[in-house]
């Protein structure tokens with residue numbers, strides 16, 4: 001019984017937060033840096049107004065000015081993340097003392113997959129099982145998988161997974177397993193007893209069946225055991241292709257009827273492959289998510305939604321409770337629309353050679369945005385309030401049919417014919433015509449990075465977000481393990497980001513008014529991410545070609561202006577590095593991250609920018625190129641050893657090789673010149689830049705000349721780039737030596 005004093009005790013806390021003290025240092029440093037940059041601008045104007053004006057010297061000065069303006073713009077946007085970094089702590093142990101388990105909200109979980117050959121169905125089912133096994137009332141969980149690959153193989157994997165789940169869920173519960181993704185559990189140090197051996201054997205059997213079906217490309221008749229399963233596959237008639245097929249909505253588990261082997265109810269599990277037609281745009285993942293929003297509204301209409309990529313499995317069964325601590329505590333945010341958890345990756349090599357951890361992007365910057373209006377949405381590992389997809393907090397937009405409205409309860413069981421008919425209808429490829437879907441309702445269309453764009457627009461509409469970063473990663477995902485894959489991914493992002501940067505919702509115009517200066521410039525940092533390519537490209541060629549021709553373009557070491565350059569370079573670099581190490585990373589990973597930044601500058605950012613402009617003038621482009629999650633053994637081994645993987649010819653590699661060769665020639669040429677008593681004082685900065693690039697390029701030289709494995713630089717690329725590099729050197733000597 002509660003005594004009078006207990007009654008007046010403050011309620012148990014669910015959440016606390018604090019700002020990082022480092023923000024005061026960051027602000028002071030930013031002020032000094034801005035003043036230094038203004039001094040640099042003054043120096044640039046001096047250079048431009050010098051008396052001996054030749055066309056060459058003017059072009060050089062202007063190029064350097066442009067490069068530095070871009071660098072400064074991007075630097076200043078990164079400062080917006082540093083002004084108010086916020087860290088939150090949640091207390092899930094208090095949750096059930098404040099809210100009873102019975103009143104936890106229902107949860108709809110969306111998992112997207114798009115290609116059974118790039119995204120193995122076994123991976124997808126592992127992800128699904130990991131969240132079906134959440135330590136959460138099972139009747140409240142509904143897992144929806146959207147299959148844009150329209151593949152029987154994926155459906156088959158889910159039928160198998162549903163059967164295995166009846167054993168797996170009680171097994172996890174009874175043994176309080178933390179790794180509820182079967183594949184992760186069986187690759188961990190689990191205690192091998194007869195019970196675990198038994199369940200492992202079942203898993204292996206399922207794995208074999210799924211993998212052999214994928215290898216054959218079809219489902220053997222013996223694997224189809226019931227009439228219900230046969231009807232599930234009956235939609236795959238001969239004309240059924242990935243690009244052209246009717247919608248498939250298949251309820252694989254119904255929590256009202258299906259029980260696990262101990263008699264507890266299973267969560268709902270629904271397979272969806274929305275209708276596709278070659279003549280209707282499908283808007284890639286954004287379109288898939290909107291179809292999921294509608295189908296789930298019809299079937300379960302849970303107030304909370306979790307979106308996941310097919311490779312992002314749950315690594316902690318209590319994640320929903322953590323997130324509820326934020327949703328339930330109204331002091332967190334007045335209009336909390338979504339809670340993002342960081343993307344953390346499995347299988348990174350120690351040095352993270354491709355910078356795929358994206359520590360600043362996924363772990364550091366969101367804290368900075370959480371100190372403003374909240375982080376952006378990263379496409380996976382994000383919990384939404386369903387209502388957020390239907391207009392701003394104070395200006396709701398009603399969907400075209402009442403059944404889809406977030407405040408509508410579902411009255412019929414998910415297997416009822418009427419409901420399934422409606423579900424098929426709303427999954428139709430022409431359903432969205434003349435509706436608000438993609439513009440005012442649901443995930444927003446218009447950018448290849450539907451995640452970034454949707455999050456940004458939600459914040460503009462007045463929703464706020466929060467970042468939840470638990471000690472134990474809530475989800476773990478796969479990373480690309482070849483350089484080409486890593487660069488193609490960031491190239492796609494670049495195209496999508498520029499689509500936002502140059503839209504009428506651009507963060508630096510529309511955004512500043514809607515969300516305020518700092519938050520808008522955080523979003524702006526991403527929108528303009530690809531423009532890093534401008535300064536990187538200029539600094540990759542100009543100092544080097546002028547160095548080769550003995551033409552100083554920076555202040556002499558003996559000139560006081562030299563110290564300004566040194567400060568601006570070291571200041572930015574050292575701050576990044578310190579931030580990285582303070583975020584529990586290593587110097588080595590930071591080094592590789594900065595190398596990848598340079599590499600992306602000449603490849604994905606640049607080619608993404610070109611693709612964006614091609615698209616703008618109507619040249620057809622690639623669209624959403626799904627990242628492969630398949631690991632080739634040999635490739636995987638090389639990745640594990642930290643060896644760069646080139647292997648395939650690519651125009652991106654060609655330009656990269658040209659730049660590295662020119663830097664080597666310039667560095668060696670400049671070095672010899674200095675040995676011969678040349679102008680070290682005047683050429684030092686250029687020599688330093690070329691030397692820095694050479695140091696960064698060591699793995700490239702190795703891949704061009706020393707390696708013989710399949711992942712080396714294609715010989716053709718090496719030869720062609722050497723010729724181009726030489727050509728550029730010769731050309732520059734005609735142009736510069738006047």
Ligand SMILES: O=c1ccn([C@@H]2O[C@H](COP(=O)(O)OP(=O)(O)O[C@H]3O[C@H](CO)[C@@H](O)[C@H](O)[C@H]3O)[C@@H](O)[C@H]2O)c(=O)[nH]1
Nearest residue numbers: 112113114148284285288309310378379380449624626627
């Ligand atoms: O037409 C499509 C294309 C992709 N996907 C799914 O989208 C997800 C992400 O695709 P992936 O190839 O892994 O892209 P990444 O670049 O690794 O993904 C990041 O960037 C995407 C935006 O470009 C976001 O959607 C992702 O959530 C984010 O993790 C995967 O589950 C795909 O199955 C679809 O459902 N339909």
Ligand SMILES: [Mn+2]
Nearest residue numbers: 309311478627
């Ligand atoms: Mn991915």
